[in-house]
Amino acid sequence: MNDVLDVALRLVIVFAVFMVLPLVVGQTEHKVMAHMQGRLGPMYAGGFHGWAQLVADGVKFAQKEDIVPAEADRRIFQLAPAVALLPYLLVLVAIPIGPSEGAVGQVVDAGIFFVLAVMGVGVLGSLMAGWASANKFSLLGGLRTAAQLLAYELPMLLAAASVAMAAGTVSLPGILDAFEWWWLPWQIVGALVFFVAGLAELQRPPFDMPVADSEIIFGAYTEYTGLRFALFLLAEYAGIVVLCGLTTVLFLGGWHGPFGADGLGWVWTLLKTAVLAFVVIWLRVSYPRLREDQLQKLAWTTLIPLALAQIALTGIVKVAIS
């Protein structure tokens, strides 16, 4: 009975984090973007600096009519948002937030492979949405999504493999246990490759070609309204949380910090994740959208060679110090 209670409690906590953190990132994006662009952003909903804006947005989305286009493939069209969102919930289960046994939803032996595999499944949701909408813009968006995923999955995997080599394990808590501060300069190239490839996989600006609103309206999500559209948006922000959390765990040492290792580890994890999330928002405000050919070129001619070089460096140092 105790075990059941333990599992249930962990799942409830993970679910709560999954519901709250993406909204926090979304609200931060509203405010940070606004201030970087010399405006105020939402100020009214909820009273204090518009903190309840996203809650109000959620209520608005829930009230809208759920429309399925007449020509669309109904079942796949309706299933797609769930396929896009649920993988991120699953990934969150495996990300350790602190040093103790209780600070991770579930210890997964092959943690890196688990998180990357499940995150890859999420993209199927966009592909299903793009195809099932029976809309040319949606289909183009789906195509671009697939091309982008194919290009950026490889550098992401290679960068993660470099950390796994350094730590000698593929389990996320195991990697954190093995972490030393000098891994930071050692793995910095891998970290950059991982973060950039992750941004591209999430289709965040400047890699938002698949949803480029000035060309193809909103890509695969063009035909969606109401709650299903909100689920796609939630998937994007959950993706930011997951990507930043993963980068923190793999490359920035997770709960390791200059002080307060006992009991304060989760603060370090959250702090590093928050800083990375801020960088994600910052990049959106500062960079113009990359063209499709530039996207592919960046992945195949820059990121993959960099990731391979990082793996070679990791191997050399690993052999040298052992």
Next chain:
Amino acid sequence: MTLAATAAHAALAAHPAPSGFLSPTGVEIAFLLVGIATLGAALVTVTTKQLVHAALWLVVALGGLAVEYLLLTAEFIAWVQVLIYVGSVVVLLLFGLMLTRAPIGRSPDADSGNRWAALGVAVAAAGALVWVVVDAFRTTWIDLDGPAQGSTEATGSFLFRHWVLPFEALSVLLLAALVGAIVLSRKRGKEQS
């Protein structure tokens, strides 16, 4: 009825250990059910007339296989299966479908005169594989209470201690395929220009 009962009795007598043939533990029942679902999804994949639906049913079949690996404690293999097949191969397939043609609804020409030959090859291949697996692992049982036998560490050391040569041969084969693909694509570019 009596024949089945005797057979079951004989099977039990042959394995007096707690692990009788398909003794109804939860894991084995789950294994069977997932197996049936996987087989069903695979059948739908090859019989459906809707191209994209076939690709999506393939996701179900491959995911079901990953669950089977998980139930056999081979966690690493399971996640690699999801990563490579669901995350990359199916995405590539869908990309190809969307790039060429992916009509919503039935494709009347999604059929082939070779279907009986294909069925024959499939049945022969399945028969050979099932026979090999059954013959190889007939009396092997996985101890679910002990340390995981399919963990990443076990898989890695097994692969690189006992199966290094096939592994390296496979990687050379893949490299050859890669080089071949580049050569083919370059040749076509020259003809066009």
